[in-house]
Amino acid sequence: MNAPSIYVKIPFGSGTHRFKIVKAKRWGAIDQLVLQSLAQRPATSQQLADMSGLPRQLVVEILISLMQVGWVEISNGLEGFIFQATIRGIAISTYEDLPVDSEPLLRVRSFLIDPITEQCYRLERKKKKQTYQVYNYGRAQSLLGEYKGYTTEIQTSSTFAPELVDIFNCVANDDEDVNGFEEEVVRRSYSDSLKYAIASVSSENDISGVPEISEELKEAILAAADLQREKIRLLGNQLGKAEIGQGYYEARVSPRSLPVHHVESQSVTLVLGAEEHAQHIYHLIESAYSRIVLHSTFINAECVDEMLPALLDAVRRSVQVDVMWGQTEPDDPRKFQAFKLVVDKLEQLQKTIDGEGLGTQFRFHRTPTQSHAKFVIVDTPSGEWAVTIGSCNWLSSRFNRFEASVQVCDQRVVADALSIASHLAMGKQGLSNELSRELAVQSTILSKRKSVDKVKNKADLIQVQLISAAEHHSFCKKASDEAVGDIFICSHRISYAGDRPVLTPFKAALRDDPHLSIRVAYGRSSGSMRTSEANILNKELSSLNFKVIKADDPQIHAKVMTWDEDNVVITSMNWLSASSAGDVYGELGVFMKGAELSSKIRDAFESSYC
Template structure:
C-alpha cells in the first residue's frame, strides 16, 4: 500500500555569483616544487614521480597555462623549468585555483522537519490549497511543523554544502525582494521506501515521513484532514556541528580580565587581513578604546567587523543599538568606513567571539567564551578558549556567517566571505591532534548537563554569571549525581538576576545543598565565566548562563559554546579557577 505524505517546506530562489575552477592536486604541487629546484625532462619526471607519462604531460600543460612553468630547449632534449612567479607560487601551502566568474539562478527548498535543503527541481511541490485535490481518493497525510521563521530556517552551512560544487567559491548573492513561500513537497511511501526525496535525507526527516505513513495506513483509508505534528526543536538539528580534532594546550584557556585584554593587543600586533568581534553588548566608550587598541592593525589595512547581539529593549531603549549607531557615525566621521564595518542589525545572540588572522590570509585564531569584548572593563574572572585548528575554525566561520545573516534573510557580502573562508579552511589538512572540539549551540546545552550527571566519576564544576528562574532544571541533574555516586558537585555564580527575590532564591538553593550540591556566590573577584566541566577530561566553555538562561526556546544560535575533550582539559581549568578565586 502506498501513502502520499506532504512535507512542509519553504520554497526560495536566489541568484548566486561564483568563481569556478578546478583545484590543484598534491601531485601538481609536488611537480611544480621539483621544477623550482632544477630543470626536468618528461622522462625524468616520469621516472622520479612514478606517474604515467600522459599524466605528466597533462600536469605540465596546466602549469604552463597558468604561467608557472616554461619550456627550455637544450641541444639534445626539451626541459621544463619554473618561472619566477611559479617559484613564488610553489611556496604556498596550496596552489591558488585558476577560476572564471560564473552566476546562476538557483531554486531551492528547505524542509521544516529537520532543515534539509533540496533543489526545487528535485521535489514535487504544491500549494497548501491544492492538497485535497491532488490527494483525493488516495491514502494521504500531512506533516505539520510549528509556524516557521521564514528566514531563520535557512542554514547557511547546509545551503553551501548542497548548492555549491567543490570547484565553486561563492562571491556574492543578489538581494532578494520576495519572501520564501510556504509550500508542500509530496513524497510517496511504499513499505519503508520513500520515493521523491533522493537518498541523502536526515534521520529525523526519514522517521517523520515513515511515522506519518504508518499513521495513515492505520486509518484504513479514512485519511482526510489527517496530520502528524512535529516539534519545533527537530529543525535545530540541521544547525549542529561535528566533533573536530584539535591541538590543545593548557594556555589555550584564558581566564583573567587582563589576559583577555592582551588578546586584543595581540590581534593588533599580528593581524594583517581580518578581525571580527562579536560582543553581546556595546558600550560606546569601551568600544572606542578597543578601536584605539586595534589601530596598528587598521593602519595596515586590516578589515574589522563589529557584530553585537543584544536585541531586547529596556525602558524603551536598546542601549547597545544606540552605542553601535554612535560608533558607526564615529567611524564614518574619521574616514575609517573602508576598513571598519559596524553591523547595525542585532544578531540576537549572546555569543562572544574574537576572530583574527596571524599575518597570513589562511592562518587564524579564534577566541570563544564569556568575554563581552566591547563592554567589559577586563576586571572579571572570565572563561574563553583559543582555537587554531582548521576544521573547528571552519565551523566558526560558518557560525559567524549565520550570526551575521540579517532578519530579512539576505545573504550579505560578509556572509558570502565567511562561507568562502569556511569552505577553504574545511579543505585543509589537519596537523597532529591531542584533543577534540565541538561547537555547542544554544539548544544543545541541556544535553551536556545530563552527560555530566551520567558520566562524572570524580567531580562536576559549573560556573554561571547569573542565577535566575531557569536554575532548577540544571541543578536537579547535579543533585542526582551527588546522591547516586557520592559526588559533591560545585556550583559558583556571580549574582542573582534582577527579577529574582534573593531570599526566595536562597531558600531554593538550600534544597540542593541538602542534596549534596555545593552552591556559592562569588562577588570578589567578579565571576563572569560560564563553564561546565566534569572529571579531568570534559570542558565546556560557553556564553550560556547555566543558572539563568532558558536554552530550550529561541534560535539555536542564541548561545555558543566549545566542548573540549582531552585527557586533562577539565583538570587544567579547575586548577586555574581555584587559583583565580582562591576557592580550593
C-alpha cells in the same frame, strides 16, 4: 497479500536564485606542489626547480598560471625575482584539489529545505536528472485524492530557515565553487514558498518519491505511515477507505546541531582569567593577517577608545575589521540613554574612520544582532584561521574579572563559527547583506579544507563542537548522566530562571549517587532576585549536598560547566540565570572532550577562589 503502500505528503521549503558560480579548472599535482611550497616560504623559480627536480621553464609556466589567478605574486629581492603565495593562495593551498579563481558565471539553481533538519537538497530544474517530483499545494492534494484513505501528511513547526553556507554547499556541483549570489535575493525564511513531495511507503517500509533526505525525515515519514496504517486497521472494518480520510502526523523539528570535529590538542588553547584575556585580544589584533571579525554583546565607549589604536594599526596594514554587537534597545526608559550613547559613539567612530579613508576596511555594524555570544575570528599569515569563543565582552571589558574562553585553530570549527557569524550578521530581520555573504563564502572555503579525522587516531584528538542556545540544557542532562566523580558549573549570575532546567538533572544525579561531587559557583544574583533570596537558594542547594561558592573577589564572569576529567562546555550563557529561548545563536558555546581540559579549568578557578 501485501498491504498497500501509504502515501505521505511532505512540505519542503523551496528557493530558486541566481548564484555566482566558478567552474573548476583541472590543475595538476605539480601545480599544487608549487603552490604549497610557496605557501610555506617564498622562493625563486630556480630554487623551486632545484627542489622539485623540474625544468626551470616548466616551473616558470606554472608560476605564470598561478599568478594569473591571483594565488602567487612576484617581488624583486636580493637573489632576483621572488615568488610568494598571496593570502588567497595560502588558503587555496590547503584544498585537496585546486579550484579555478576566475570571474564567476551567473547560474540559476534551485533547492529544497528539509522540514525537520532544515538542511538543503539540490533540486534539478530539468526533471530528467532526478527520481522525484515536487508540486504546489493544489496539485499535491489532487494527487493524494487518488489514493483515498491511504494518505497522510507531515506537519511541522519548521521556519525553513537554512544557513547561507548550507545553501551554497547544496547548489554547487563537485567541480564548482559558489562565490555569492545576486544582491538581496536570499532571505532568512522560505516558509512562504513551500513545495510538496509525495513519498510512497511500502509494507516493507521502503521509501520512494523523495530526494536523499535526512535520517530524521525518514523516521518521520515511516512514523506517519505507521500511524495511518494503524488507523486503517482500527477503522477499516467499520468504514470504507474513502471515509477514513487523510491522516496527519506532527513531526518534531530537530534542534539545529553542528557536527563534532576531532581536533589536534595543540590547536585548542584555554584562555582563563582577566590578564590572559587582555593579552589574548591584543595578540589576535596584532597578529591578524587579513581579517578580524569580532562580536561583543556589549560595547563601552571608553573600552573602545582604549582598543581603537590597535585596531586602526591592523586596518592600516590592510586587515579587514568587522565589529558586531548584540545588545538590544532596552525596554526600561532608565537604561535607554546609556544605549543611545553607545549608538552615537559607534556613529561617531565610523565617521572618524571614514574620514581617514578606512571606511571600507573598518566597519562597525550598528544594527544589534540580539545575541549574547562573544567571539573573535582571525586569520594568520600562514593561511590558518582561529576562533576564540567564551564569556568575554571584548569591547566592554576592563579585564578585571575572571573570564573563560577557548581558542580553536581547526579550520572546520572556524568554518562553523563563520557560518554562525553570517547568521548573526543578517540581524533580526534576516536580511542578507554584504557581511553575511562574505562570511558565508569564507565558511564554505574553509569547510573544504583537509580533515585530520582521516589521518589521525581519534583517541588522541579532542572532540570539539559548537553548540547553539537551545542545546545548552541538553548538555546539563548529558553531564548528569555521564559524571562519575564531579560536576562543576560556573555562572556570572544566579536567579530562579536557572533552577529548573539546569539544576534539576543535577539534583536527580545526586539522588542516584550521593557520593557525586557537584559544585556551583556564581558572582551575583540576577534580575528581580534579591540577595536574601539568593541566600535562601544557596541554603536549599547546600542541604541537597551541592557545594555553593560565591565567587566575587574578583567577580567571576566565566560561564563554564565541567564534569570528570575531560568534559567541558565554555559558553556565553549564564547557566544559572539565562533562558535558552530566542534566536538559535542567541548564545554560543563550545563543548570539548579530551586532554584533561576539565582539570585545567578547575585548577585555574581554585587558584583564584579556593
